[in-house]
Amino acid sequence: MSLDRLMKRIDEIHNPSVAGLDPKLEYIPRFIQDKFFVMKGRTLEAAADAILAYNKALIDALYDIVPAIKPQAAYYEMYGWAGMRTLSETIRYAQKKGMFVITDGKRNDIGATMTAYAAAHLGTVEVDGISQIPFGADALTVNGYLGSDGITPLLDICEKQDKGIFVLAKTSNPSSGELQDQQINGTPIYSVMGDMCETWGKDQIGSYGYSAIGAVVGATYPKQLAQLRERLPHTMFLVPGYGAQGGGAQGVAAAFDMQGRGAVVNSSRAILCAWKKDPNCSETDFAGAARREAIRMRDDITSYLHSFT
């Protein structure tokens, strides 16, 4: 339908940011790790259980001030099927606390297979007539390299089940220009991809003027961010690269419209590892440190935005 559920929550708590839950085992305080190693040995299952405990504590510390989480699928797959169980339980826990969940999977494939990914991450699957929810996120990041065949199966699930997607346009990494900045008849590929997002989203525009089809545009490229904001009036932006990757709040402001809407900014490591970066923070205060960093980030970003100042 649209990304209204996310935008509404951003408005309610005046915070257009999302906490990236990309939990490597080494980010997690030793006392939590040890608890699970004692029970299950130094196994992938123990690691995945420790990550789940960490995630839940972070969600408890953030849910009333941060509208959404963005678990990065790679960091869960890294712990095998047990990691994927932690992903699924993290999603459910965050949703129970009222958070919007964007699974960062950058999935992509052709028609029938993309339908399977859509069911896996946003929808339901039938098991002999019983409908089951595999992962059940609210939105999914996707890669549009394969064209419309890879996106249209998602449009259907967005419309019928009130979900959203974010398509990669201009990613935050240093080499993103190798392909994405190349020009097709004078237009860079990231803009061509952005135009496709406008097309894919045109029948699913919500009450804030933005569609269910968002785009990923990195905070590390503020000029392109500003160009795309102007070019794509109905496309909400998911903005990675703030903080650790070098994107500043002033540059990020270009992702927002005049009402201070239309974007959500991700921070992962700065929140996850806040307790490690503060030499005065004890490891038992990891959740408090995450909350303080989330508040600092919120205030940093909103200080540059019209409607929130």
Added chain:
Amino acid sequence: MSLDRLMKRIDEIHNPSVAGLDPKLEYIPRFIQDKFFVMKGRTLEAAADAILAYNKALIDALYDIVPAIKPQAAYYEMYGWAGMRTLSETIRYAQKKGMFVITDGKRNDIGATMTAYAAAHLGTVEVDGISQIPFGADALTVNGYLGSDGITPLLDICEKQDKGIFVLAKTSNPSSGELQDQQINGTPIYSVMGDMCETWGKDQIGSYGYSAIGAVVGATYPKQLAQLRERLPHTMFLVPGYGAQGGGAQGVAAAFDMQGRGAVVNSSRAILCAWKKDPNCSETDFAGAARREAIRMRDDITSYLHSFT
């Protein structure tokens, strides 16, 4: 290092094809499904267990005549974490039988996160000093839209642990041309991506002349297949779209070099569902039907190839 392990096995059994294990629950004979529903109800776990039993029976029927399997990650994610456990156990079982395993995940992300995907699907992960294997495939399909940052973490694992990757170049779906056929200074994007594969692979060329970095090129575009074969002398092709998607063996022959090497052709549904397509086949003969179809496909493809005729 290279894709030599795969190419050697292809030579040994004279079959350049791969069985795509994309198992939807409805492909599986009722008697297998029921066995697991009785034990675990109509749950994702029961579905995943039924799929594992089906996969093992297919592997038993194919391992001496087909060199590789290509499980499609989407169809495992569709059954949640239990589906991912089935993926992991399917990979291990096929490898024990001597098969090469290509996980079709089309993964893509930036540096640190791509390193996590590489560890997840091809490598190992450290759990407090103990090295564990999350999924452990031999090769992974990836999407190069993000540029070199998203590929270089994989080159390292390819070299050190003798693994391979296949990068999407020209995909088999009808709308693949929307982006991939667009021209950058007169060169279509699929060729630009192919050239990148040659560059990424240049230091990892094996004894057959092909590198560890392959490309995905659809059987449904035989003209582009022939162009790319000529343009990319060190890049092995993974060719989807044979059979069900309409690619014929004659067109597929263009993917191979003069020695009949340099490509591996995938078939999924035709093998998986062979028992359903033959009205005289009983459901208990599903594995036999898969084997007969795999032999028919092998003979069809090799009849067009120099070295195998």
